[in-house]
Amino acid sequence: MRNRLADATSPYLLQHADNPVDWWPWGPAALAEAKRRDVPILLSVGYAACHWCHVMAHESFEDPRIAEIMNTNFVNIKVDREERPDIDAVYMTATQAMTGQGGWPMTCLLTPDGEPFHCGTYYPPSPRPGMPSFEALLDAVIQAWRERRDELTEAAGRIVAELAKQTGPLQETAVDEEALAAAVSRLHTEMDAVNGGFGAAPKFPPSMVLEFLLRHHERTGSAEALSIVEKTADAMGRGGLFDHVAGGFSRYSVDAEWAVPHFEKMLYDNALLLRFYAHLARRTGAEFASWTADRTGGFLIGHMLTGAGAFCASLDADTEGVEGLTYVWTPVELRRALEPEDAEWAIELFSVTEQGNFEAGTSTLRLARWPSEDRERYERVRVGLLEARGDRPQPARDEKVITAWNGLAIAALAEAGVAMDRDWWVLAAKQAAGFMVETHLVDGRLRRSSRDGVVGSAAGVLEDYACLADGLLAVHQATGEPRWLDEATALLDTALERFRVDGVPGAFHDTADDAEVLVARPADPGDNASPSGASALAGALLAASALAGPERAARYRDEAEQAVRRAGALATRVPRFAGHWLTVAEALRNGPVQVAVVGQDEQARTGLWSLAAREVPGGAVVLAGAPDAAGVPLLADRPLVDGEAAAYVCRGYVCDRPVTTAEELSAALAQ
Numbered sequence: 001m002r003n004r005l006a007d008a009t010s011p012y013l014l015q016h017a018d019n020p021v022d023w024w025p026w027g028p029a030a031l032a033e034a035k036r037r038d039v040p041i042l043l044s045v046g047y048a049a050c051h052w053c054h055v056m057a058h059e060s061f062e063d064p065r066i067a068e069i070m071n072t073n074f075v076n077i078k079v080d081r082e083e084r085p086d087i088d089a090v091y092m093t094a095t096q097a098m099t100g101q102g103g104w105p106m107t108c109l110l111t112p113d114g115e116p117f118h119c120g121t122y123y124p125p126s127p128r129p130g131m132p133s134f135e136a137l138l139d140a141v142i143q144a145w146r147e148r149r150d151e152l153t154e155a156a157g158r159i160v161a162e163l164a165k166q167t168g169p170l171q172e173t174a175v176d177e178e179a180l181a182a183a184v185s186r187l188h189t190e191m192d193a194v195n196g197g198f199g200a201a202p203k204f205p206p207s208m209v210l211e212f213l214l215r216h217h218e219r220t221g222s223a224e225a226l227s228i229v230e231k232t233a234d235a236m237g238r239g240g241l242f243d244h245v246a247g248g249f250s251r252y253s254v255d256a257e258w259a260v261p262h263f264e265k266m267l268y269d270n271a272l273l274l275r276f277y278a279h280l281a282r283r284t285g286a287e288f289a290s291w292t293a294d295r296t297g298g299f300l301i302g303h304m305l306t307g308a309g310a311f312c313a314s315l316d317a318d319t320e321g322v323e324g325l326t327y328v329w330t331p332v333e334l335r336r337a338l339e340p341e342d343a344e345w346a347i348e349l350f351s352v353t354e355q356g357n358f359e360a361g362t363s364t365l366r367l368a369r370w371p372s373e374d375r376e377r378y379e380r381v382r383v384g385l386l387e388a389r390g391d392r393p394q395p396a397r398d399e400k401v402i403t404a405w406n407g408l409a410i411a412a413l414a415e416a417g418v419a420m421d422r423d424w425w426v427l428a429a430k431q432a433a434g435f436m437v438e439t440h441l442v443d444g445r446l447r448r449s450s451r452d453g454v455v456g457s458a459a460g461v462l463e464d465y466a467c468l469a470d471g472l473l474a475v476h477q478a479t480g481e482p483r484w485l486d487e488a489t490a491l492l493d494t495a496l497e498r499f500r501v502d503g504v505p506g507a508f509h510d511t512a513d514d515a516e517v518l519v520a521r522p523a524d525p526g527d528n529a530s531p532s533g534a535s536a537l538a539g540a541l542l543a544a545s546a547l548a549g550p551e552r553a554a555r556y557r558d559e560a561e562q563a564v565r566r567a568g569a570l571a572t573r574v575p576r577f578a579g580h581w582l583t584v585a586e587a588l589r590n591g592p593v594q595v596a597v598v599g600q601d602e603q604a605r606t607g608l609w610s611l612a613a614r615e616v617p618g619g620a621v622v623l624a625g626a627p628d629a630a631g632v633p634l635l636a637d638r639p640l641v642d643g644e645a646a647a648y649v650c651r652g653y654v655c656d657r658p659v660t661t662a663e664e665l666s667a668a669l670a671q
Contacts, residue, residue, distance in 0.1 A: 267406070538581070
């Protein structure tokens with residue numbers, strides 16, 4: 001059979017290119033083939049770093065007998081959820097509605113028109129309690145399609161009608177002072193007081209919720225909010241979720257104690273956590289926060305940067321089909337990798353035992369304490385373990401470059417790079433920003449992904465426009481270069497034109513008005529592993545309102561305020577799934593804070609600019625340059641003071657008098 005996936009830009013699709021299953025990529029041709037053959041569609045959705053996606057592929061999609069059943073009775077479509085989040089969103093909503101849960105791999109059975117009539121996730125090769133085998137599922141669907149097709153199509157129609165209801169705009173609700181305080185109280189109630197974080201296992205890093213709580217503490221002095229932040233940040237940073245050898249965070253912890261991770265590493269998680277830990281470090285001065293941010297930024301640049309200068313999507317959970325093979329240790333292996341005195345110290349520090357806490361007597365590395373008094377020894381041990389680990393098989397890397405996730409990484413590296421005095425982080429952010437604009441922006445419209453410098457055909461969705469715009473605004477602040485502001489505002493204008501819900505202020509679809517028509521047009525306002533497209537857009541609009549010229553500023557702020565009101569019910573009722581909305585709401589309540597530093601040359605303004613970058617609250621904008629620098633509206637009409645460099649601090653539409661000393665600037669920011 002012809003290999004239809006061989007030319008895909010998605011590594012996930014390429015992983016399935018040699019299956020005996022006759023896979024089709026999503027598109028009109030696949031749906032037309034289903035209509036021509038008058039057979040249902042089997043839609044399989046996953047991503048390259050997904051452990052159970054690999055398991056199901058090995059168990060079922062590589063089995064010639066199962067493949068023959070699939071090929072004879074279905075048109076089989078394989079989708080990378082990271083490359084086509086619009087398709088994933090539509091059918092994941094259907095899966096959750098039918099089963100009460102979701103996840104990947106996602107397995108959906110559709111009519112030839114793409115309407116779902118049965119959805120699920122992983123199916124094993126043989127029956128398990130409460131779970132039919134994959135072959136039994138196929139047999140049941142084949143029989144139902146032959147004998148009860150009318151029932152299936154009617155059910156599919158009802159599901160599509162329900163999808164339309166679920167993607168409708170929310171009612172407006174104010175996110176005022178009372179609502180923000182109530183969100184903090186609810187989060188405190190839902191917190192795991194023993195281990196940090198929220199809920200039980202599995203436990204995901206709540207990066208956006210922590211950012212909201214930190215911003216709330218900055219603005220109000222809330223000790224309750226800060227206690228949640230510090231407890232969770234310390235537990236995540238010391239636990240097995242964090243890679244203490246190479247840096248970076250895994251996707252989630254399989255237990256409530258953050259001890260054993262699911263080992264895939266995602267770009268979006270590490271970008272969001274870098275931004276949060278760098279913010280916590282500058283707010284509290286906590287050494288562990290600075291340490292964690294530094295190692296996370298180093299991981300992004302050292303392990304996720306592609307040859308094209310942008311950032312790859314993920315590192316796989318498995319190595320040679322074994323999860324955690326690269327990462328776990330025994331006492332014997334530590335003694336083999338290190339000098340005797342360091343080995344015993346490391347065994348105790350990293351909580352490695354003879355029994356282990358993972359499979360086959362191995363242990364994940366977890367810090368028993370922060371080795372603040374012995375940083376030199378810790379670094380010597382870390383380097384020794386990194387060298388030893390380098391001789392092991394390494395997890396595969398998904399080289400796909402995703403627009404939205406790169407936007408998150410660009411923003412994190414630019415902001416943290418300035419605050420933590422890491423010039424090379426800012427340089428990496430600028431380099432990635434250049435690649436995204438030059439490669440992913442085609443005829444004024446964004447594409448979702450690329451690989452090896454070649455852009456794919458999938459259109460950008462709302463989160464792509466919003467997150468990249470936010471990243472470009474961060475690079476504009478870090479460099480003072482007008483180009484990035486111009487590119488960001490152009491993306492925001494396109495988003496406002498193409499993605500809004502007609503007649504509903506503040507509401508946005510996730511796909512553009514000229515995107516491929518699916519059975520439903522997705523519009524999910526909830527923040528999950530990364531910001532929703534709408535909340536990311538609100539945040540970028542608010543930042544742009546403080547940076548753009550007056551002809552755009554008021555419109556951008558109004559749009560951001562309307563969007564936050566539209567998500568108000570979500571933010572107040574389920575704050576764990578509205579973390580980014582709440583961070584934007586906090587920035588709105590705080591002004592947002594704007595600091596413009598002017599000086600005749602870089603040397604004259606560096607001191608004030610560096611101090612501002614370290615001391616501003618989350619959501620603030622900080623920019624430095626020459627007075628009235630061309631193309632930089634924040635510096636307009638802000639002269640030197642008695643010939644000296646000066647800082648102008650504003651909140652919303654109200655400005656303090658300019659200051660010229662570090663002491664005065666600190667006092668102004670502390671108000």
